[in-house]
Amino acid sequence: MKWIALFTMLIDHIGAVFLENGAIAAYNQQLSSAFSYEATLALYHADHVLRFLGRISFPxxxxxxxxxxxxxxxxxxxxLRLFLFACISEIPL
Incomplete structure (x- = not known):
């Protein structure tokens, strides 16, 4: 079960980082490196699928x-171990 949760969380983070904060954000900001409207729309739909699959990890x-x-x-x-790991996990932010 841990591996399923880890894999689905990875899928969710790929959608969040590369698609939402990368390609889709570049199109929304009208950057010259942005994809076309059709490609961005396809990435938008792919992002929804990835984020939906990633939501399985939390439960x-x-x-x-x-x-x-x-x-x-x-x-x-x-x-105490959970609390310490939570504190360590928040340091990179």
Whole structure:
């Protein structure tokens, strides 16, 4: 299940970074490097498909998080590790 969640999250991020913030944003800003209207429209539809598939990852990760919490021997340590990983994950922003 982790691999499915990781793969679908990767799909979602590809749609967000390369299509929404890349090709579609370039067209919206009327940059000279932008694709044509037809190509951008096709990328827009592809972006919707990628983002839809990527939305599967969040419920899977939530399920895995709860399963880990239920089956851990020390819930305080588990919660502390989750908190520390969340803090580390936010540093690049």
């Amino acid at each position: 899977i990760f939530c399920f895995l998080l709860v399963e880990g919490f239920v089956h851990t021997s020390n819930r305080k340590k588990y919660a």
